[in-house]
Amino acid sequence: MLDAQPTDGCGPIRKGPGAPPLKQQIFECIRSAGRIARVDVAKELGVSAGSVTTLSSELIRDGFLIEAEGPPRDTGRGRPPVALGVRPEAGHVVGIKLSDEMHTAVVVDFAGRPVAEASLPAAVTGRSLATTLDEAETIFRMALDQANLPEGAVQAAGVGLPGLVDHVEGMLLWSPIFRDRRVPLRSMLADRLGLRVQIDNDVNLLTLAELWYGSGRALSNFAVVTIEQGVGMGLVLGDKLYRGAHGYGTELGHTKVQLDGALCRCGQRGCLEAYVSDYALVREATAALGLWGRAPGSTRVLLEALFDEAKAGNEAARSIFRRAGRFLSVGLANVVTLFDPPLVILSGARMRYDYLYASEMLEEARRLTLDQGRPAARVEIHAWGDWVWARGAATLALADLTDVLISGEAA
Amino acid sequence: MLDAQPTDGCGPIRKGPGAPPLKQQIFECIRSAGRIARVDVAKELGVSAGSVTTLSSELIRDGFLIEAEGPPRDTGRGRPPVALGVRPEAGHVVGIKLSDEMHTAVVVDFAGRPVAEASLPAAVTGRSLATTLDEAETIFRMALDQANLPEGAVQAAGVGLPGLVDHVEGMLLWSPIFRDRRVPLRSMLADRLGLRVQIDNDVNLLTLAELWYGSGRALSNFAVVTIEQGVGMGLVLGDKLYRGAHGYGTELGHTKVQLDGALCRCGQRGCLEAYVSDYALVREATAALGLWGRAPGSTRVLLEALFDEAKAGNEAARSIFRRAGRFLSVGLANVVTLFDPPLVILSGARMRYDYLYASEMLEEARRLTLDQGRPAARVEIHAWGDWVWARGAATLALADLTDVLISGEAA
Structure with missing residues (x-):
């Protein structure tokens, strides 16, 4: 499960172009x-204890850090050493996940801890940009x-949504959740939310x-494959x-x-998404079971039925x-054959439909992967809810806010 | 076309761990x-003219560089400046491409210029490691x-062959061209060739x-897709x-x-290779045209027929x-959809079968690629012969030899 805090060390100091200032x-x-003692910060980063003392004093003075009781000594005796910690009230950010049928938000304090969350059912047909901004x-x-x-x-706020997003320029090229195209969404949201x-x-x-918080912490390379309304992939290299x-x-x-396969909502044929995503399952259910008649309602209701x-x-x-699972096997096998990651994380709320990843499906994905002596990729199933996605959005916002507050640099 | 020499500047000096010494x-x-004047080397690398003079004198003394006449001045007047060039005789390497039916080798001098090449038809059924070493x-x-x-x-020699190769460890896990598996091929070849x-x-x-020499020189990211006995990909990120x-x-x-598609020589079903590579075309030709009877012989002979x-x-x-071309379109579209490279180079001797990349096939690849406002990838066709592959092998060997001779460091 996702830990509340990463527990790995922060590693040696990063140098060179693009590395943040030492204070940050x-x-x-x-x-x-x-919670960590000054001397351990110096050890972790490989810098002098003097620099840590000087710069952390400035951070305490400016309200970003506090002194707190550290973890008890290993010996169990004596007063615990004084440790440093982030002052949680130094700032807050909101992370928002926008999607087809449900929006999710999480509030995170300056220490990175979630303090509240909210969700908003939002099944709208033919959603426009204006509606999306209202909903956000x-x-x-x-x-x-x-x-x-x-x-x-x-x-600050971080906002994630499906589609082609130019993170650096803040442009949304296209999203399946509303009709408008080529939208300067970052500045529009900044205007609307006022931050x-x-x-x-x-x-x-x-x-x-x-x-930052999950199974990828210890790895340089891994893939995350998600199944929701659509099928997505994130790749760490x-x-x-x-x-x-x-x-x-x-x-x-x-x-x-x-080739010439099932119609996808992108308008093309034979996409993986057109076989395994929500709407693909619902489409088949409609034809075979007549579920539209029996259980009218949202995609989620139909899928549960x-x-x-x-x-x-x-x-x-x-x-x-089963068929969706077999096509998912093909998709997973292709990811492993092309990228050769040591770990593939299957994620998204829909992973509770365990038919999609029953052992025979994972076995099929393994069989479809070129082996020939190459170590096999591990597959983990994370049937986490939308708040984890929203927390990713909050972490993005927190990193950005930290840049601004501590280094005085806008990203 | 491949130029004899790259013409781009060598860019600013590389620093940090892993960067070669300044002399190199x-x-x-x-x-x-x-050919380049000392002052231009200093300008390109962003280092002092003094360092260039000192270190290039050592390189001249040790027989790696020569002084030569540089290009004429832009003004067209006055004596051309003295330039530095690599002394071609300072070393030679051989690059070898091993494949199913034909081996190719190229000899390259220390300046990186090809000075000779050779090819060896080598259609052997059930080739063993011993035979392969003999042929090499x-x-x-x-x-x-x-x-x-x-x-x-x-x-020094560089050797390329199809299959799963651990370049760093010098291990061959598996190759389609001979039966043996998990072979320490680098040391075996070094023993056999004595270098x-x-x-x-x-x-x-x-x-x-x-x-180094081709269309990729100006790009940070591109993909090379090859069609030969098999289908391969190289990816620069x-x-x-x-x-x-x-x-x-x-x-x-x-x-x-x-899913459950044509049988591949790897033993699995539905691989791209099983639709577009040599043996896939020959297999279809056998069934539909009875070509085995009319034109017995090697795969190459059958393909020409x-x-x-x-x-x-x-x-x-x-x-x-046409069918092979359509499946190739699917493969290309998937590469672009997943990696989003600005350029895909289609290469390999078989690109002379222009049916595989006729304009309708490239158009189909474009149609099969998720667009939605994302800039389209450019596709180039390089119907080059095996000697270019062998030259890549020679360049690898040359880089390795340069490390050893100039920096005294074995890779």
């Missing part, structure tokens, strides 16, 4: 440790209410959450999120698994999940 | 420029003869040739060859384009190439 690295090291503002305010924070207490905003593809943010040459990242869901049928032994319902 | 960087800069020695000696060089004049050897996957070496987490690289040919039939208007022959 000291701060990040303390945030990542939770609504879920933002709901989260503030939950956290019992006044508006001014939150200084700094960062945007990114939602799966990239989930992947960052895995890299050499400890960094791989965004592709143009910055829009990987689009596993739209790789073709069948289909899942119930499968559990109850309905062969048609089972075969829908 | 000066040498590489001069090799990459062909034969093609090596043939190349030396062509170059009119005594054995001792060549100090330093580096091994790598053949497509990686072709990709290095594109990065962030100016470096991407080798995957375990060092064996990408295996596009064994990604699945059809099939190509002739298609050119002559035989619809069955045309449909074989």
Whole structure:
């Protein structure tokens, strides 16, 4: 499970172009440790104890750090050493995941700890940009209410959504959740919410959450494959999120698994997504089981009905999940064959439909992977909820806010 | 086309862990420029003219550089400035491409210029490791003869072959061209040829040739897709060859384009290779045209017969190439959708079968690629012969030899 705090050391100091100033690295090291003595910060970073003392004094003076009681000594005797910790009230950020049917937000304090969350069912047909901005503002305010924070207490927001997002430029090229195209979404959200905003593809943010808090912490390379309304992939190569040459990242869901195959919502045929995502399952359920008639409602309601049928032994319902699982095996095998990651994390709320990843499906993915002596990739299933994605968005915002507050540098 | 020499500047000096010593960087800069004045080397690298003068004097003294007449001045007047160049006789390397039916070798001098090449038809059924080592020695000696060089004049060799190659450890896990598995091929070849050897996957070496001498010179990211006996891919990400987490690289040919599809020589079903590589075309030709009976012989002979039939208007022959082209479109579209490179180079001798990349095929690849406003990848066709692959192998050997001779460091 996702830990509340990463427990790995913060590693040696980063140098060279692009590396943050030492003061910020000291701060990040303390945030990542939770509570840590000055001498251990110096040891971790490989810098002098004097620098840590000087710079952490400035950080205490400016209200970003506090002195606190450290963990008890190993001997169990004597007074625990004085440790440094982040002052949680030094700032707050909100992370928001926007999606087709449900928006989720989480409020995180300056220490990186979630303090409140909120969700907003939002099944809208033919959603526009204007509606999306309204909804984003609504879920933002709901989260503030939950956290019992006044508006001014939150200084930054991170927003993740499916589609092609240019994170650096803050542009949304295309999202399946609303119709508008080529939208300067970052500045629009910043105007609407009245604070700094960062945007990114939602799966990239989930992947960052895995890299910072989850199974990816110990790994330089891994892939996250998500199944939700669509199929997404986040890829960490050499400890960094791989965004592709143009910055829009990987689009596993739209790789073709069948020439002239099933119609995808992107308008093309044979996409992996058109076989394994929510709407693909619902489409099959509609044809085979007539579920639209029996259970009208949202995609989620229909999927639950289909899942119930499968559990109850309905062969048609089972075969829908089985076929989706086989195509998912193809997609996973192709990821492993092309990228050769040591770990693939299967994630997303829909992983509770265990038919998709039953042992025979994972076995099939293994069989479909070129082996010939290459070590096999490990597969982990993380059936986590949307709040983890939102936490990835919050972490992005927190990193950005920390840049601004501590180094005085806008990203 | 591949230029004889790269013409780009050598860029600013590389620093940090893993960067070669300044003397070696000066040498590489001069090799990459062909002829260049000392002052321009200093300008390119961003180092003092004094360092360049001192270190290049050592390189001249040790026989690696020569003084030569530089290019005429822009004004057209006055004596051309004195330039530095690599002394070609300072060393020689051999690059070898081993494959199913034909081995190719090229001899390259210390300036990186090809001075001789040789090829050896080698269609052997059920080839063993012992036979492969014999053949490698034969093609090596043939190349030396062509170059009119005594054995001792060549100090290193680079060898590329298809399959899973651990370049760093010098291990071959598996190759389609012989039956043995998990072979310490680098040391075996070094023993047999009596010199330093580096091994790598053949497509990686072709990709290095594109990065150093070809279309990839100006790009940080690009993909090379090859069609030969198999389908291969080389991927440059962030100016470096991407080798995957375990060092064996990408295996596009064994990604699945059809669930339960055509049988591949790897033993699995539905691999891209099983639709577009030589043996896939021959297999179809056998069934539809009875070509085995009419034109017994090697795969190459059969393919030429099939190509002739298609050119002559035989619809069955045309449909074989067309189907292969459509599956190739799927493979290319998947590469672009996943990696988002600005350039994909289609390469390999078989690109002369233009049915595989006729305009409708490239158009289909474009249609199958998730677009939504993302800039399209450019596709280039390089119907180059095997000697370019061998040159990539030679360049690998030359880089290794340069490390040893100039920095005294074995890779």
